[in-house]
Amino acid sequence: MxxxxxxxxxxxxxxxxxxxxxxxxxxxxxxxxxxxxxxxxxxxxxxxxxxxxxxxxxxxxxxxxxxxxxxxxxxxxxxxxxxxFDAYKEASGRIREIFHRYTDLIEPLSLDEAYLDVTEDKLGIGSAIEIATQIKQAIRDELQLTASAGVSINKFVAKIASDINKPDGLKFIGPSSIEAFMETLPVEKFYGVGKVTAEKMKKMGLHTGADLKRLTEDEMSQHFGKAGRFYYQIVRGIDDRPVQPHRETKSLGAEDTFPYDLTTAEEMNAELDKIAETVIKRLQRYELQGRTITLKVKYSDFRQITRNRSFTKPVGDLDTIATIAKELLLASGIDDVKVRLLGISLSNFGEIEPRIISKGSDPDQLKLF
Structure with missing residues (x-):
């Protein structure tokens, strides 16, 4: 047998x-x-x-x-x-140090949020619930802050669970109870369901996971495109996405909303110089250069545009970034306009030669941007 x-x-x-x-x-x-x-x-x-x-x-x-x-x-x-932000980054770095005591499979989502895969934990504890309890206690004892934790067999359910007993909560949703839990979940709680999609679902009489479960996979795809197949799986508790400790940075930049509207080229160019300096610091922090420079402009009436220029080789120097941003701004037309926000970002990255990290620096700390 x-x-x-x-x-x-x-x-x-x-x-x-x-x-x-x-x-x-x-x-x-x-x-x-x-x-x-x-x-x-x-x-x-x-x-x-x-x-x-x-x-x-x-x-x-x-x-x-x-x-x-x-x-x-x-x-x-x-x-x-x-x-x-410096204070928040410092606290975030210390929180991540606590995570690393248990696992190196950490996927930060922001300064204050992360996934951990503890299937194989460093200390041999074996229980994800016990690890979550210890992490919460360490954060309380060492940083005088509180965290909420969700524990399950996949990322989607763990994220939903962490929000259930906030603040200072701990919620475990085991394999045998996932489908029943998902059936009670409002559709707007599902990953990737925004306001527009949620309204569409409700107009179709789909208010909970149980309602979504009535549709076949083909019907879900017909109504919601590629996302429909994901909804079909997730409502059944299926989420195979791994915890990704090295998430690829797609773009990096900075922007600023001004206390008053900018109306002259001189004002706008001066602000672009400041923003470009911030972008350079962040590029250097991540050791990145980009082949595409993008300018973002938001006007006083909240109308927004983006303009970009791409290069065959990566760029990452202050003069180039600032100059291209100003040229993109000029080409967009700045006569008789009032600008509320300006932003510069780089994407389409290429790596640069590794720089020497000075003693005491922490290149692996969670970053805000």
Whole structure:
């Protein structure tokens, strides 16, 4: 009688820091603790955007990506703070050091979020739930911050699980309960389902995973294209995407939204010089050069354009990037326009000769950009 081999599942953890920027501010500034904190642009003048809000502010409906003016309407007592990205990067680097104690299969999604594959963990613990518990405790003890963790057999389910018991949560969704869990999930929670697709689904009478499950794979593809095949699999708990510790950088750049509209070529060129300097620093950090330079322009009426120029060989010097950006701007027409935002990015990368890393630097730290 043949023995049926046991099914081996991956052990995936998704770690998501709780209100990360706001929590760092409350940790470093005792006067902010227990108060509604909003990190992002200030509401005065034209106003900015909320990067994140403390849970005290979220109780009033303040959310990330919301305009700061709207945030102050919802929570007049909110304390608005400009971001301190250096502090967030430093904390993120220390969090990643904690991850590396358990595994090197780490896929950072941002400063405050990452996937970990602990199928084979360095310490031989064997239990993904125990590893997640230890990581959360280390983050609390060493950084005085809290994280939420989701544990499952694939990335999609682990990510959904990490959001269930926030803040300071830990949720495990095992193989036997995945399909039942997915059936109860609202369609807007599915990976890749944006507002437009969610509305389309609801008009078709598809509100939950159970509703999606009624459609065949061909029907899903007919209605939703290539993404339909992914939805067909994921609603059945199938997600074979591996944790990718070395995600390829597709583009790198910088942009700036101005406190007042730029109306002259002199003003715009001066800002492009500053942005180009920031781009150069980031290119050097990642040891990259690009064959394509892209200019982004947003006008006062929020109309947006991009213009680019490609080269046969990679470029990565300040003069070239700044000069090409200015030429692209001039070619786009700058007479009688009001510019709200300018950005420069490079893509289509080629590697450059490795530079010597100075002692004490950390090239593998999680980066914001």
């Amino acid at each position: 043949e023995t049926v081999p046991a099914i081996t599942h991956r052990k995936i953890i998704h770690i998501d820091m709780d209100a990360f920027y706001a929590s760092v501010e409350q940790r470093d500034n005792p006067e902010y603790r227990g108060k509604p904190i909003v990190v992002g642009g200030l509401p005065q003048g034209r106003g900015g955007v909320v990067a994140t809000a403390s849970y005290e502010a979220r109780k009033f409906g303040v959310r990330s990506a919301m305009s700061s003016k709207r945030a102050v309407q919802l929570c007049p007592q909110a304390i608005f703070i400009r971001p301190r």
